[in-house]
Amino acid sequence: MKDRKLLNIELGRLTAEQYRHRKESGLVLVLDNIRSAHNVGSAFRTGDAFGVDRIYLGGICPVPPSPELHKVALGAELSVPSEHVEDVVALVKQLQADGYTVVAVEQTVHSVKLDHFRREPGRRYALVFGNEVSGVQQEVVDAADFALEIPQQGTKHSLNVSVSVGVVLWGLIQAMDC
Secondary structure, three states: OOOOOOOHHHOOOHHHHHHOOOOOEEEEEEEEOOOOHHHHHHHHHHHHHOOOOOOEOOOOOOOOOOOHHHHHOOOHHHHOOOOEOOOOOHHHHHHHHHOOEEEEOOOOOOOOOOHHOOOOOOOOOEEEEEEEEOOOOHHHHHHHEEEEHHHOOOOEEEEEEEHHHOOOOOOOOHHHOO
């Protein structure tokens, strides 16, 4: 028997309004000075796919409305609430005060490998992703509760930030199911 692709109408997706009123996932993204509107748009689209509650756009991040951001987000910037913040360190401290465990997605001396991480049920996480060249600011790494690293086996030491968002969110979903 041949397989058939599903039509969009058959996918049973939420509307943007339904997305904003669904049960919270306990996951938020913090984008720390990401300069590319395409990378930010991809974070919105991936965040929507994995059900993040909010995206914080720190420092120089492009913000909606933006034609370049929308080109990649495909409207996810309308479903996932977002907020621009100038000071990412202050945001990290506020999120911690609000009960979030803040995780810098970065390679550090003591970073936890994603495949060894186990998500605690009921705990809320704020995932910080950094600039395309310099990564997460050291001051933000210092303020975070811990760092999470994506294991890599090749010759390159990093992934595109938009790819990292997808890998980490998928990893956290898997870590929740273990």
